[in-house]
Amino acid sequence: MSSAISITNLQKTYANGHQALRGVDLEVQERDFFALLGPNGAGKSTIIGIISTLVRPTGGGVAVYGRDVATHVYETKLDFGVVPQEVNFNPFEKVADIVMTQAGYYGLPRALARERTEKYLRKLGLWDKRDVRSRTLSGGMKRRLMIARALVHEPRLLILDEPTAGVDIELRRSMWDFLQEINNNGTTIILTTHYLEEAEHLCRNIAIIDQGRIIENCSMKSLLNKLDSQTLVCDLRHEMSSEVFAQHTLPGFRHVDSHTLEVDLGRDHDVNEVFALLSQANIHVKGMRNKSNRLEQLFLSRLKNSTV
Amino acid sequence: MLNSHKYIAFETILIKEVRRFMRIWVQTLVPPAITIGLYFLIFGNLIGNRIGSMSGFSYMDFIVPGLIMMAVIQNAYANVVSSFFSQKFQRSIEELLVSPVPNYIILAGFVAGGVARGLAVGVIVVLMSFVFTDLNIHHWGITLFVVLMTAVVFSLAGFLNALFANSFDDISIIPTFILTPLIYLGGVFYSVDLLPEFGRMVSAINPLFYMVNTFRYGILGASDANIYTSLMMLVVFVFVLGAACLILLRRGTGLRH
Numbered sequence: 001m002s003s004a005i006s007i008t009n010l011q012k013t014y015a016n017g018h019q020a021l022r023g024v025d026l027e028v029q030e031r032d033f034f035a036l037l038g039p040n041g042a043g044k045s046t047i048i049g050i051i052s053t054l055v056r057p058t059g060g061g062v063a064v065y066g067r068d069v070a071t072h073v074y075e076t077k078l079d080f081g082v083v084p085q086e087v088n089f090n091p092f093e094k095v096a097d098i099v100m101t102q103a104g105y106y107g108l109p110r111a112l113a114r115e116r117t118e119k120y121l122r123k124l125g126l127w128d129k130r131d132v133r134s135r136t137l138s139g140g141m142k143r144r145l146m147i148a149r150a151l152v153h154e155p156r157l158l159i160l161d162e163p164t165a166g167v168d169i170e171l172r173r174s175m176w177d178f179l180q181e182i183n184n185n186g187t188t189i190i191l192t193t194h195y196l197e198e199a200e201h202l203c204r205n206i207a208i209i210d211q212g213r214i215i216e217n218c219s220m221k222s223l224l225n226k227l228d229s230q231t232l233v234c235d236l237r238h239e240m241s242s243e244v245f246a247q248h249t250l251p252g253f254r255h256v257d258s259h260t261l262e263v264d265l266g267r268d269h270d271v272n273e274v275f276a277l278l279s280q281a282n283i284h285v286k287g288m289r290n291k292s293n294r295l296e297q298l299f300l301s302r303l304k305n306s307t308v
Numbered sequence: 309m310l311n312s313h314k315y316i317a318f319e320t321i322l323i324k325e326v327r328r329f330m331r332i333w334v335q336t337l338v339p340p341a342i343t344i345g346l347y348f349l350i351f352g353n354l355i356g357n358r359i360g361s362m363s364g365f366s367y368m369d370f371i372v373p374g375l376i377m378m379a380v381i382q383n384a385y386a387n388v389v390s391s392f393f394s395q396k397f398q399r400s401i402e403e404l405l406v407s408p409v410p411n412y413i414i415l416a417g418f419v420a421g422g423v424a425r426g427l428a429v430g431v432i433v434v435l436m437s438f439v440f441t442d443l444n445i446h447h448w449g450i451t452l453f454v455v456l457m458t459a460v461v462f463s464l465a466g467f468l469n470a471l472f473a474n475s476f477d478d479i480s481i482i483p484t485f486i487l488t489p490l491i492y493l494g495g496v497f498y499s500v501d502l503l504p505e506f507g508r509m510v511s512a513i514n515p516l517f518y519m520v521n522t523f524r525y526g527i528l529g530a531s532d533a534n535i536y537t538s539l540m541m542l543v544v545f546v547f548v549l550g551a552a553c554l555i556l557l558r559r560g561t562g563l564r565h
Binding site: 014049052054055056074077078082084088089090091092098101102104105106107108109 | 316405407
């Protein structure tokens with residue numbers, strides 16, 4: 001499998017002296033669903049800006065499907081679509097006109113542009129809004145419009161900069177389904193997000209960037225395997241007071257309230273051991289869940305390590 | 309990018325620009341029509357009747373070419389500077405910058421939009437002038453060439469202004485403090501013969517003076533300026549401003565960080 005994006009020693013220092021990127025190396029394989037995570041100001045949007053040629057690097061380079069974006073400007077731009085973090089369409093234009101115009105910029109003949117506009121507006125649930133001015137759309141609809149606009153020339157690579165920011169849970173789930181569908185159909189996707197659950201749910205590979213440097217770059221599975229421990233929350237079927245809890249021998253368990261216990265589970269231990277201890281004590285558990293998002297734990301620990 | 313794709317991209321930008329100024333016609337087409345109509349009525353008709361002739365023509369006939377030119381210049385400039393800067397301000401220009409459209413097509417599209425609005429307003433002014441005078445074109449070729457090239461020059465100038473502009477103040481400074489004085493002192497309302505020696509010297513370095521007078525020559529057959537020098541100047545302006553815009557676009561001035 002060849003690489004969709006190859007970033008080599010990418011550096012960017014802005015005119016005000018801010019060093020946004022300090023030598024980033026990154027490889028994203030074709031058909032991958034890739035997460036680029038990092039705190040605010042880490043350099044994620046600068047990388048996307050450089051790929052889309054809105055930001056000029058001060059060092060290093062980016063190749064899209066093997067072609068340098070600086071020297072093969074026109075060919076590489078046909079290969080990707082970008083969904084920016086902030087809404088950047090004309091609020092006075094109609095929804096369908098925004099997508100049609102973008103199709104025109106990519107040289108699509110009018111009939112094909114119309115067909116694609118309908119296809120993507122329908123897929124993203126915006127066809128009914130095609131004749132309304134874009135400023136009247138809700139926040140979630142504006143995000144979906146930007147996705148439709150980025151897809152109208154059917155790029156091989158789709159770059160999304162926090163596409164679900166400010167979108168309600170139901171809509172976010174439907175956007176996930178849509179993104180998964182286009183990824184399954186062969187489109188490579190690079191995603192930056194603040195919702196770590198989103199990255200864990202969707203992405204196969206991940207890079208964490210902090211202060212302009214990549215501090216982690218591996219598969220999602222191997223990253224999650226690095227978790228030293230996880231905290232499990234047990235919802236009890238019957239009430240249990242702290243006095244009754246104290247009478248049991250439950251090493252590692254904490255009494256949270258009369259219906260909840262918590263236990264820390266090390267990487268070398270199985271959930272079966274937790275169940276065995278609970279069964280031994282004749283404690284019935286209705287359900288069990290992770291206390292916090294696993295990726296969030298890792299993300300925070302990696303950031304902490306990188307700043308130490 | 310294939311030539312056919314480039315043509316579609318150019319057409320897309322042009323249609324978008326025309327659609328924009330047509331959508332807000334109350335702001336773009338009506339005000340110049342009212343302003344120029346008042347010029348016809350007050351200067352041409354009421355005051356003009358007392359002035360008598362100017363360069364051998366009735367004062368109304370004398371000012372018609374200048375007023376048409378004024379409308380074309382102001383509107384070609386205003387269209388490009390406001391449209392391009394608004395897109396920069398809203399960041400919707402990024403739609404174009406991330407696409408594979410070459411810089412010269414971007415420039416051509418916006419300039420064509422400016423020319424379209426300049427000429428649309430010019431046609432409105434011509435139609436209005438029929439109420440006040442009979443317009444007989446002396447030289448069609450020169451008239452059309454000058455009005456077209458002037459619209460191109462000021463569309464390019466508007467584009468340059470928009471590239472450098474960082475605020476809405478920046479797009480009104482040049483039209484207010486540079487363009488308007490140059491137009492009014494460019495011989496729209498008077499013949500340069502009326503000016504003292506110093507005034508004539510100042511007019512000689514005002515490019516608008518050449519454009520207005522060459523256009524007047526196309527319509528009336530009389531001009532205060534040398535026609536060939538003026539035509540040459542127009543061509544040079546188009547090339548110099550066009551090259552400057554392309555160099556700045558290539559550098560990403562005002563657009564890319």
